[in-house]
Amino acid sequence: MRITSAVLVAEALAKIPNLTPEEAFHALKRGDTTLLDIRETEELALTGSIAGAIHIPRGVLEFAVDPGHPGYRSAITHDTPLIVMSAGGHRSALATQTLQALGFSNVANLRGGFRAWVGQGLPTVQPSVEKTS
Secondary structure (H helix, E strand, O other): OOOOHHHHHHHHHHHOOEEOHHHHHHHHHHOOOEEEEOOOHHHHHHHOEOOOOEEOOHHHHHHHOOOOOOOOOOOOOOOOOEEEEOOOOHHHHHHHHHHHHOOOOOEEEEOOHHHHHHHOOOOOEOOOOOOOO
């Protein structure tokens, strides 16, 4: 039996913690939580991001959080409380579920993603990101 990406996302959203933009904003403001932006570099260049977010594109996430991999990003540890963000909250839902499978216990999805954050009028920054071809 085949399922669709929409079904995968719906199943993930039902199983993971989801934070509203305001809940995420307050968690980030406390300073004990890290925001993980998994959008593509080109997306950040076009739309900006959120101050302090760590950017790891979705395509390399599993490798970037594995201490045994050469591409490991030490800013992300299993002890780091994480909020995962994509453009609309779908890729980040799948990424949150993947991080849980990798042993991250304190990880949540930003419901609605960056678009919902912007829609709530919360602060953003325009990063200087080089475009890749």
